[in-house]
Amino acid sequence: MQGVSVVMCDFSCQPRKKVDCRSLRKELAKAGIQVVVAKKPCRQGIENLDDLQGEKVLFAGCPLLEENGLYGRFRERFSAAPANFLDLDVKRSILDLYDDAKSIEQALSRSIKAHARILEAKEAEATETVKPEAKVLVYGAGYSGLHAAAALCATDVSVDVLETSGPTVSPGCLAEALRNRDAVRKLRAAVEQSQNGVFIPHRNGVRLSALENGFHMRTGDGMEALYGAVVFAPERVEGPCAEEGALNLSALYAALERRQQLRGITAFLLDRGRPSTPEVVRDVLEAAKIIRDAHRGEVWVLLRNVQVSLQYQEELYGDCRDAGVVFVKYREDLSLVDDYGSFDIAGHDEQVHTAFSIHPDRLVIPQIPRLPAEAGVFAAALKLRLEKDEYSQSDSLWNLPNDTNRTGVFAVGSARSGMIPTLIRQDVSSLVAAVEERLDPAGFAVEENIPVVDADKCVYCLTCVRVCPFGAMAKDPEQGAARVIASACRACGICVAECPAEALEVRNLRREALFSAVEALAEAPDTRPPAAGSPAAGPPAAAPTSGGDS
Amino acid sequence: MDTAKVAVIGAGISGLTVANALSTASAEVTLIDRDAHPGGRSVFYGCKAVDTCVRCGVCLLRDAMSELAQNANVNLLLSSSPVSFHRREDGGFELGMQTRPNPIDWRQCTSCGYCLEACPQGAVKQIPGWRFTIDTQVCDECGKCVDACPASAIQLHREPTRTTVDADYVVVASGFRPFDPAVNRKWGYGSNPRVIHGTDLEHLFFEEKYLPRDLIEADGKMAFIQCVGSRNVMEGRSGCSRVCCAYALRMANRIKEEFPELQVDFYYMDIQSFGRNFPEFWQDVSGKINLIRSNPISVKTGPDGRPVVRCEDPDEPGCRESSYDLVSLSHGIEPEVDSAELAELIGLDVNADGFFREADGVGSDGGVFVAGACKRPMRIDDSVEDGRAVSEKILERMREASG
Numbered sequence: 001m002q003g004v005s006v007v008m009c010d011f012s013c014q015p016r017k018k019v020d021c022r023s024l025r026k027e028l029a030k031a032g033i034q035v036v037v038a039k040k041p042c043r044q045g046i047e048n049l050d051d052l053q054g055e056k057v058l059f060a061g062c063p064l065l066e067e068n069g070l071y072g073r074f075r076e077r078f079s080a081a082p083a084n085f086l087d088l089d090v091k092r093s094i095l096d097l098y099d100d101a102k103s104i105e106q107a108l109s110r111s112i113k114a115h116a117r118i119l120e121a122k123e124a125e126a127t128e129t130v131k132p133e134a135k136v137l138v139y140g141a142g143y144s145g146l147h148a149a150a151a152l153c154a155t156d157v158s159v160d161v162l163e164t165s166g167p168t169v170s171p172g173c174l175a176e177a178l179r180n181r182d183a184v185r186k187l188r189a190a191v192e193q194s195q196n197g198v199f200i201p202h203r204n205g206v207r208l209s210a211l212e213n214g215f216h217m218r219t220g221d222g223m224e225a226l227y228g229a230v231v232f233a234p235e236r237v238e239g240p241c242a243e244e245g246a247l248n249l250s251a252l253y254a255a256l257e258r259r260q261q262l263r264g265i266t267a268f269l270l271d272r273g274r275p276s277t278p279e280v281v282r283d284v285l286e287a288a289k290i291i292r293d294a295h296r297g298e299v300w301v302l303l304r305n306v307q308v309s310l311q312y313q314e315e316l317y318g319d320c321r322d323a324g325v326v327f328v329k330y331r332e333d334l335s336l337v338d339d340y341g342s343f344d345i346a347g348h349d350e351q352v353h354t355a356f357s358i359h360p361d362r363l364v365i366p367q368i369p370r371l372p373a374e375a376g377v378f379a380a381a382l383k384l385r386l387e388k389d390e391y392s393q394s395d396s397l398w399n400l401p402n403d404t405n406r407t408g409v410f411a412v413g414s415a416r417s418g419m420i421p422t423l424i425r426q427d428v429s430s431l432v433a434a435v436e437e438r439l440d441p442a443g444f445a446v447e448e449n450i451p452v453v454d455a456d457k458c459v460y461c462l463t464c465v466r467v468c469p470f471g472a473m474a475k476d477p478e479q480g481a482a483r484v485i486a487s488a489c490r491a492c493g494i495c496v497a498e499c500p501a502e503a504l505e506v507r508n509l510r511r512e513a514l515f516s517a518v519e520a521l522a523e524a525p526d527t528r529p530p531a532a533g534s535p536a537a538g539p540p541a542a543a544p545t546s547g548g549d550s
Numbered sequence: 551m552d553t554a555k556v557a558v559i560g561a562g563i564s565g566l567t568v569a570n571a572l573s574t575a576s577a578e579v580t581l582i583d584r585d586a587h588p589g590g591r592s593v594f595y596g597c598k599a600v601d602t603c604v605r606c607g608v609c610l611l612r613d614a615m616s617e618l619a620q621n622a623n624v625n626l627l628l629s630s631s632p633v634s635f636h637r638r639e640d641g642g643f644e645l646g647m648q649t650r651p652n653p654i655d656w657r658q659c660t661s662c663g664y665c666l667e668a669c670p671q672g673a674v675k676q677i678p679g680w681r682f683t684i685d686t687q688v689c690d691e692c693g694k695c696v697d698a699c700p701a702s703a704i705q706l707h708r709e710p711t712r713t714t715v716d717a718d719y720v721v722v723a724s725g726f727r728p729f730d731p732a733v734n735r736k737w738g739y740g741s742n743p744r745v746i747h748g749t750d751l752e753h754l755f756f757e758e759k760y761l762p763r764d765l766i767e768a769d770g771k772m773a774f775i776q777c778v779g780s781r782n783v784m785e786g787r788s789g790c791s792r793v794c795c796a797y798a799l800r801m802a803n804r805i806k807e808e809f810p811e812l813q814v815d816f817y818y819m820d821i822q823s824f825g826r827n828f829p830e831f832w833q834d835v836s837g838k839i840n841l842i843r844s845n846p847i848s849v850k851t852g853p854d855g856r857p858v859v860r861c862e863d864p865d866e867p868g869c870r871e872s873s874y875d876l877v878s879l880s881h882g883i884e885p886e887v888d889s890a891e892l893a894e895l896i897g898l899d900v901n902a903d904g905f906f907r908e909a910d911g912v913g914s915d916g917g918v919f920v921a922g923a924c925k926r927p928m929r930i931d932d933s934v935e936d937g938r939a940v941s942e943k944i945l946e947r948m949r950e951a952s953g
Contacts, residue, residue: 012700013660013662013700013701014662014700015700040701042660043658043660043701062660062661063619064660064661066619066620067619067620068657069622072620072622155946155949274829275821275823275828275829275832276823277823277828278822278823305820305821305822305823306820307820307822307823308781308789308790308820308822309790309792309795309822309823309824309927310792311789311926311927312789313789313790314781314788314789314790315788315789318788329820329843350843350864353867387826388826388827389826391826395605395825395826395827396603396605397603397605397607397609397610397931397934398610400610400931400934400935400938401934401935401938401939417826426935426936426939427935427939429938429939429940429942429943430935430938430939430941430942432942432946433571433938433941433942433945436942436945
């Protein structure tokens with residue numbers, strides 16, 4: 001192999017394993033691979049590196065080399081392009097698995113040969129930088145959307161807010177919205193008055209297509225714009241209760257807002273069918289307290305578990321009890337009889353071991369907050385993956401705080417999870433950081449291993465467009481082939497695997513390179529230790545039979 | 551703009567999140583921790599996935615630590631605590647730091663592990679995702695580790711040093727202290743080796759990779775007791791600690807996966823829901839464990855030496871007693887033991903529970919921020935979200951300062 005040099009650590013930190021670097025070096029030289037053995041590179045750096053300038057270099061060492069900045073310094077010193085550089089952690093993958101030198105040397109030999117072939121096949125491509133358009137689209141003019149828009153306007157980026165006809169607050173924020181009726185209006189005014197915030201009424205027929213430097217939007221009335229980032233921030237809406245005559249939480253709060261007198265018995269029924277969430281319980285507790293304090297109504301809260309994990313919620317629960325709210329933790333045998341809006345509820349109180357039965361004048365059953373249909377249509381246009389309960393962020397922790405499945409599209413506040421106002425405000429801060437990073441004037445570098453479309457092989461079936469989890473493949477009607485939106489691609493490789501015509505290859509890692517690497521690995525006999533706990537486990541594998549050793 | 555300098559006190563998950571986020575925005579970060587390793591408390595927790603991820607967040611910490619390792623802009627100052635704090639006239643801060651270096655120099659350590667093998671006292675600890683450290687409380691200075699180390703990274707006596715850290719912004723991310731059940735004799739912690747707490751269980755199950763042998767034989771019985779040190783005015787914490795239902799249920803789920811025959815009893819008051827897919831998780835785990843809605847009265851030792859949990863019977867009038875092979879007390883989150891001193895040193899407000907109040911740029915002209923569980927109980931995912939939010943607030947100040 002021409003042009004690939006290997007820098008190998010001398011593994012002197014493992015004196016007992018006695019890896020014979022010199023014999024390994026000779027063996028690899030026979031296969032055409034030049035090896036430099038570095039003495040304690042993690043501590044002493046690497047000497048004799050000047051000879052390697054311009055070569056492709058494979059480092060075989062341990063994570064300490066990365067941690068001690070060695071690779072960074074090398075890359076900087078020789079301006080090593082990604083195609084000319086590869087580093088391996090042979091400590092965790094080989095050294096730590098074996099005790100005898102022979103097995104280690106064989107495994108190292110195979111691994112180095114295979115990776116040298118991969119490195120040899122890596123093509124030098126210029127890294128692309130994409131500069132997204134410095135404009136943000138915020139979907140949703142409710143509490144979350146307006147907070148986000150106001151904060152973004154304050155950073156001087158141009159913000160368009162797409163208005164929706166949905167609610168302005170979601171469950172979790174109902175109590176605060178009642179206390180502070182002007183909140184939403186003031187946020188709206190802040191955006192209107194800023195120089196860079198504009199409201200766009202949402203009409204049907206919004207079309208979105210992803211381009212290299214952003215999302216192109218065209219509305220039904222012919223407005224067009226390009227956005228470098230999109231913030232998805234719809235509020236969520238509670239559906240009506242299945243039980244006729246019962247109120248959902250939003251309806252109760254609407255009544256409170258109208259200053260309707262809530263006399264008689266109000267009962268809240270939680271946890272039926274599904275556990276409640278802490279922010280909904282927050283709104284329930286606040287409403288219960290208001291009805292007791294201001295309206296002097298009798299209040300029962302029937303639930304299975306009191307959610308108190310938010311800060312100060314235990315105190316709020318205590319305040320409700322002090323105000324005379326009756327809490328009943330019911331057993332599974334709760335019965336609810338709905339006689340055209342007149343309710344009879346009976347069951348057993350788990351805490352005091354007695355039966356109870358009430359006939360409330362008003363029954364409030366919080367419903368699971370849902371995404372408004374309109375927002376769902378927009379999400380579909382954006383190819384946004386909606387997960388559990390239509391939240392626009394998957395439950396994966398790796399998306400925290402504000403990422404979605406599409407690069408450049410962010411979720412904030414009630415769009416991504418049930419939240420109370422303080423947490424929404426906190427979330428808006430991290431959103432601003434994410435948007436700023438996305439709109440960095442210096443641009444961002446595209447992933448190295450994005451796919452490349454061979455237009456001659458492509459049959460325009462658009463399987464890749466359908467399977468891409470990140471919405472990074474699109475149609476190119478002029479070419480009659482698929483095209484890659486490099487800025488959205490996260491180099492997962494699914495399209496390459498799924499293409500029936502094999503028209504997609506990973507840039508920088510073509511099929512031939514992969515196959516050669518597999519061949520190299522297949523050439524030597526398997527000397528991996530057997531899995532722990534299997535009958536074959538015991539002393540490390542004996543020396544292999546003669547022949548087949550290369 | 552001039553490179554802003556940020557001092558982050560505490561290298562746990564929230565401190566790491568802030569340090570990593572700010573260092574990429576071209577700030578010069580000094581990340582300080584009193585331990586000989588970064589990662590804080592959760593570095594010893596283990597991944598609780600069974601066949602699917604349960605979103606415990608331990609991987610987020612591991613990722614933050616490896617990001618730190620590759621981060622050239624972060625100056626890591628371990629085994630150090632602030633002993634003085636001055637606001638300069640130009641608005642910056644000067645922190646006087648005292649460093650008591652660990653015998654193992656982390657910059658030299660190659661993680662080979664020979665010191666751990668050589669130590670007869672068990673004083674050498676392997677920090678998951680990091681290197682090795684020596685617990686100087688346990689070490690008897692025999693010197694066998696020094697001889698065994700091929701990197702000459704160990705020196706048993708290192709002089710304490712004093713340094714000054716200059717910073718334009720200070721972030722306090724000093725974390726929490728888990729409630730010590732030993733302070734309340736009713737829990738039986740310390741009086742019976744089979745009564746452990748949640749943090750002990752993490753060590754036992756993940757580090758040492760075992761549970762007591764007889765526990766996993768056919769009739770093994772284990773109990774989790776929730777709300778130990780939380781929701782209890784008598785123990786000084788009236789609030790919920792937010793993390794315990796999450797960690798205990800995930801741990802119970804993980805243990806049942808490994809030992810399906812084990813009987814697991816779960817003593818609770820109210821189950822706190824966590825995460826968006828909680829309903830599915832709850833459906834799954836509630837079928838595997840025995841839920842007992844009762845906060846126990848006491849955990850004593852029975853005649854056979856096993857712990858006995860006494861509680862008010864949730865179903866029948868009167869009390870109930872059950873014997874277990876292992877009792878895990880799910881202890882809650884409290885303010886750090888020295889948080890009052892730190893608050894006074896830096897000038898932070900403390901709330902009625904002893905946690906630091908939210909502080910985004912407090913002080914005579916701002917510049918001090920607070921992140922993470924030192925403000926209120928937080929899970930790992932909460933801490934990451936909070937850390938990111940605080941980072942942005944600092945970035946905003948940096949943008950304003952540079953005009």
